[in-house]
Amino acid sequence: MSQKRFPVVLTVLTVAMLAVLIALGVWQVQRLHWKEGLLAASARSEQMAPASLDEVLASGAPEFRKVLMVCRGLNTAPFVTLRSIEEGQPGYRLVSACPQSDGSTVMVDRGFIAEGFEARPVEREDAAMPLAFTGVVRSVSKRSGMTPPAEGRLFYGRDNQAMAKALGVTGPVSSWLVYAATPINPEVEGLHPSVPPAAFSNNHAGYAATWFGLALVLIGVYIGLLRRRLTRPADL
Incomplete structure (x- = not known):
């Protein structure tokens, strides 16, 4: 009977792919926190009255x-x-x-x-x-x-x-x-003030869940293949 060998190549490939998926998930979590910070800063700025440009730039937090x-x-x-x-x-x-x-x-x-x-x-x-x-x-x-x-x-x-x-x-x-935010040239047809929306889409939680979910699927597939290999009858 031949001895069953541990699938080294399969394990190395799985660990490498798992590391990539987890890294992508962590990156999306970091992006989620960054985006939440932007949204919070935008909400705070919306409640503040307009000020002079010098005052705003000197505040240290002029964004929005x-x-x-x-x-x-x-x-x-x-x-x-x-x-x-x-x-x-x-x-x-x-x-x-x-x-x-x-x-x-x-x-x-x-x-x-x-x-x-x-x-x-x-x-x-x-x-x-x-x-x-x-x-x-x-x-x-x-x-x-x-x-x-x-x-x-x-x-x-x-x-x-x-x-x-x-x-x-x-x-x-x-x-x-x-x-x-107010018209500069109202006499020019078609030209209008346009401030990009501060309410950015925030889908990073879903992206993170997708990457972590794929990591769990990969682990499940690996365990299934490993169990099948180790429990399969050895060749005579």
Whole structure:
């Protein structure tokens, strides 16, 4: 009778796959806690009254905060266009530079305009009247390595520094972005303020359960195969 051998290869492969599944599950749990933190921060900010940009940035937690801003000539300022999608509709976002009293610049997203609307705001080089508006401060996501490079003043990914440079800004540029929440150019058909929703979808608990569930299934399959191998009659 030949001696039954422990399935070393099967065990090694199972342990490796199990480690990957558990790691993916743990990663989704970490993402769950991160997303819950964002949602909590958004909810707290929603209850806070608008404040000046300087005050909000100095608070140390500007994400999602509402601000009151004044930008000279923002409604006629030069802008770059950013390819974007809103509720499944492709279009563009118009982004301009807003100089600050300390010599820095904050980029302002003036709103979204869907494809099919040809009108654009008039650009004027000379300073116009100050324009007051309400905005929401948001961080800028890192560009993907797959994002196409800009074509002049047409961008495919948000980049505060590059956008400011395309608009001729030479001083320091804030890493934060302000989305206009009130109309900057109500006279331009199709252009409207568009602040990305703070209520992000949070499906990470389900994803984590899926990965951990697959890990349990893998363990069950391994145990079943191991028992079958060890209880099978030995070859004569």
